[in-house]
Amino acid sequence: MSENVFSQAPDGRAHITDVATHAGVSVATVSRVLNGRPSVGSASRERVLRAVAELNYRPNRLARSLRRQSAETVAMVVSDIENPHFAEAVRAAEDAVYQRGYRLLLCNTDEDSGKQQTYLDVLAEERVSGVIIAPSDPTDPGLGRLLDRGIPLVAFDRAIADVRADAVIGDNLDAGRAATAHLLEQGHTNVAFVSGPASTVTGRDRLAGYEDTMRRANLAPRSVCAAFRIEDGARAARALLDDHSTTGLIVANNLMAAGALRTLRAEGRKIPEDVAFVMIDEPFWVDLVEPPVTSIAQPIRVMATSAVRLLFDRLNGLRTDSQRLSFQFELHVRESSQRSLFPGKTG
Amino acid sequence: MSENVFSQAPDGRAHITDVATHAGVSVATVSRVLNGRPSVGSASRERVLRAVAELNYRPNRLARSLRRQSAETVAMVVSDIENPHFAEAVRAAEDAVYQRGYRLLLCNTDEDSGKQQTYLDVLAEERVSGVIIAPSDPTDPGLGRLLDRGIPLVAFDRAIADVRADAVIGDNLDAGRAATAHLLEQGHTNVAFVSGPASTVTGRDRLAGYEDTMRRANLAPRSVCAAFRIEDGARAARALLDDHSTTGLIVANNLMAAGALRTLRAEGRKIPEDVAFVMIDEPFWVDLVEPPVTSIAQPIRVMATSAVRLLFDRLNGLRTDSQRLSFQFELHVRESSQRSLFPGKTG
DNA sequence: CTGAAAGCGCTTACAG
DNA sequence: CTGAAAGCGCTTACAG
Numbered sequence: 001m002s003e004n005v006f007s008q009a010p011d012g013r014a015h016i017t018d019v020a021t022h023a024g025v026s027v028a029t030v031s032r033v034l035n036g037r038p039s040v041g042s043a044s045r046e047r048v049l050r051a052v053a054e055l056n057y058r059p060n061r062l063a064r065s066l067r068r069q070s071a072e073t074v075a076m077v078v079s080d081i082e083n084p085h086f087a088e089a090v091r092a093a094e095d096a097v098y099q100r101g102y103r104l105l106l107c108n109t110d111e112d113s114g115k116q117q118t119y120l121d122v123l124a125e126e127r128v129s130g131v132i133i134a135p136s137d138p139t140d141p142g143l144g145r146l147l148d149r150g151i152p153l154v155a156f157d158r159a160i161a162d163v164r165a166d167a168v169i170g171d172n173l174d175a176g177r178a179a180t181a182h183l184l185e186q187g188h189t190n191v192a193f194v195s196g197p198a199s200t201v202t203g204r205d206r207l208a209g210y211e212d213t214m215r216r217a218n219l220a221p222r223s224v225c226a227a228f229r230i231e232d233g234a235r236a237a238r239a240l241l242d243d244h245s246t247t248g249l250i251v252a253n254n255l256m257a258a259g260a261l262r263t264l265r266a267e268g269r270k271i272p273e274d275v276a277f278v279m280i281d282e283p284f285w286v287d288l289v290e291p292p293v294t295s296i297a298q299p300i301r302v303m304a305t306s307a308v309r310l311l312f313d314r315l316n317g318l319r320t321d322s323q324r325l326s327f328q329f330e331l332h333v334r335e336s337s338q339r340s341l342f343p344g345k346t347g
Numbered sequence: 348m349s350e351n352v353f354s355q356a357p358d359g360r361a362h363i364t365d366v367a368t369h370a371g372v373s374v375a376t377v378s379r380v381l382n383g384r385p386s387v388g389s390a391s392r393e394r395v396l397r398a399v400a401e402l403n404y405r406p407n408r409l410a411r412s413l414r415r416q417s418a419e420t421v422a423m424v425v426s427d428i429e430n431p432h433f434a435e436a437v438r439a440a441e442d443a444v445y446q447r448g449y450r451l452l453l454c455n456t457d458e459d460s461g462k463q464q465t466y467l468d469v470l471a472e473e474r475v476s477g478v479i480i481a482p483s484d485p486t487d488p489g490l491g492r493l494l495d496r497g498i499p500l501v502a503f504d505r506a507i508a509d510v511r512a513d514a515v516i517g518d519n520l521d522a523g524r525a526a527t528a529h530l531l532e533q534g535h536t537n538v539a540f541v542s543g544p545a546s547t548v549t550g551r552d553r554l555a556g557y558e559d560t561m562r563r564a565n566l567a568p569r570s571v572c573a574a575f576r577i578e579d580g581a582r583a584a585r586a587l588l589d590d591h592s593t594t595g596l597i598v599a600n601n602l603m604a605a606g607a608l609r610t611l612r613a614e615g616r617k618i619p620e621d622v623a624f625v626m627i628d629e630p631f632w633v634d635l636v637e638p639p640v641t642s643i644a645q646p647i648r649v650m651a652t653s654a655v656r657l658l659f660d661r662l663n664g665l666r667t668d669s670q671r672l673s674f675q676f677e678l679h680v681r682e683s684s685q686r687s688l689f690p691g692k693t694g
Numbered sequence: 695c696t697g698a699a700a701g702c703g704c705t706t707a708c709a710g
Numbered sequence: 711c712t713g714a715a716a717g718c719g720c721t722t723a724c725a726g
Contacts, residue, residue, distance in 0.1 A: 372713090375712070375714080379711095386711060387711070387712085416718070
């Protein structure tokens with residue numbers, strides 16, 4: 001039991017050597033106590049713990065990570081944290097990662113492939129344990145480089161080409177089909193589609209589902225591609241509604257849907273009387289707007305949690321082959337598409 | 348120019364020593380080139396750069412951070428990343444931090460003081476450069492411990508007691524006053540208030556502003572405290588609307604406002620005819636709902652950017668005294684509170 | 695159960 | 711302009 005003055009002021013800047021001195025043991029013993037190794041005498045253990053408390057000691061995780069060759073950090077790369085869809089995913093992923101004692105590094109790429117590239121490089125330097133990514137640019141060579149280094153990658157929401165990556169993806173083709181089929185069943189024939197960017201799978205597949213369903217019904221698809229943003233949705237809707245024969249409108253994500261609704265309101269089109277409306281995604285406001293909006297919902301939380309599980313299965317060596325999880329969307333019919341409420345009008 | 352076989356496979360697992368060998372220089376020279384130090388001959392520089400490219404070398408940032416005693420990481424701790432208010436702040440902060448070459452570590456505390464405490468400890472271990480925090484628990488001793496270690500702290504959105512911390516706060520008292528004054532001006536006398544939790548400044552101050560304004564007008568304040576969540580807002584609104592004499596309702600944040608709107612709709616109360624409605628916060632959906640909602644808006648992006656600036660001023664040694672920035676809210680009147688549109692009814 | 699020592703991969707005075 | 715060497719703060723065989 002040393003009667004030393006503190007070898008270091010108790011301001012938390014103490015190092016493991018200070019704790020060792022203070023407790024009268026070796027740094028190895030301190031380390032063992034701190035890491036919960038069993039082989040430490042209870043007397044030593046107690047003195048170490050007391051010294052830690054008195055010095056307000058916190059181990060330096062940089063040093064530990066360097067030594068252990070593991071940073072216990074998962075990075076999540078999304079294209080827009082302000083998109084409630086991703087906010088929800090990030091939240092669920094953070095929870096799941098935190099429960100496993102890891103940290104979640106957030107990277108927002110802003111749908112900018114340059115920013116994504118920079119981030120992927122940084123993540124490689126950072127020696128993160130794994131990466132969950134909704135790629136802005138799925139062709140980024142940085143993705144392959146990460147995998148080259150043995151850093152497991154999970155494509156979330158949007159697929160990437162590299163077969164070594166795991167993936168958790170919604171069935172976007174089906175989402176586009178379901179939305180379209182629903183409006184056709186309501187008797188609409190002139191249905192237009194506000195699509196996401198062709199550079200993303202979510203953009204392409206949802207559009208493909210729409211076009212496919214239209215063509216099978218011998219109807220001409222009509223769509224405009226836009227970025228997944230509010231203003232772009234408003235603009236795209238304006239373009240599509242120029243043709244006043246349009247009686248059904250599908251919007252490929254929640255932000256664009258907000259913009260499209262603004263356009264419909266600004267132009268005085270009644271929903272669903274003039275235009276029936278369906279959106280993909282189900283933000284909390286679907287039933288706050290007037291009328292409540294028919295939506296195609298995705299189990300985002302479950303998907304995010306699954307992505308984390310896939311990652312940790314790899315990290316824990318439980319699996320070496322890559323896996324791809326596909327999730328179904330669900331159609332939730334609300335007033336915005338209820339043509340049947342107005343049986344007088346038929347195409 | 349060495350004709351060596353790669354000292355290490357070009358799979359990105361190369362170390363600085365491999366690069367040095369490959370380029371035929373010392374590790375010191377490699378390090379200098381990588382860190383942009385001027386004192387390197389152009390021949391050496393070129394060979395190093397080529398070796399880096401050929402080996403797909405990426406420096407290990409853990410080692411660098413350990414050596415430099417700086418992780419170049421800023422942590423942002425928020426209570427709910429799904430709250431669009433914080434999502435917007437996180438996004439702006441991430442941008443500002445990224446521009447300075449730092450990373451943003453996201454910590455979601457879920458309004459759970461235990462989780463916040465754990466996170467603050469982890470951040471101390473992590474040796475993060477600084478912390479921006481909207482505290483779930485402003486009395487957390489971990490806050491003081493961080494400051495003890497010399498880690499700069501910026502209280503964002505919600506103040507903390509420690510005078511060593513910087514702060515970027517909205518004038519919440521004024522927000523509560525402005526919302527209330529607006530409804531009183533519209534002729535309402537029976538105005539109720541859905542408040543946030545008393546444990547947060549945003550909860551307390553907005554409520555205090557409301558109560559103050561009511562009392563000055565010799566009116567009896569009536570409020571219910573709730574968590575900043577959708578369901579809690581719905582429940583609180585139900586309780587307050589039980590008293591059918593209520594003609595004005597103010598809700599203290601955007602999530603609770605969504606819940607309150609749901610309640611109003613469920614109970615068939617017309618806005619603003621039966622109940623005039625004002626919310627604090629201005630999410631993008633304020634003008635999508637019917638009718639558009641009068642809101643008290645805050646310049647969140649500017650606030651988040653300012654928080655980052657305060658942090659870096661400290662990190663760059665430009666300032667040692669603590670600073671507190673206060674931001675004003677703005678009242679944006681929309682239909683939900685337009686009593687004047689219905690001049691026939693007067694309280 | 696415990697300690698001395700090597701080593702994780704860098705950076706940076708120091709010396710030339 | 712360049713290199714040899716110390717050191718950042720830990721963890722972990724190895725030996726006892």
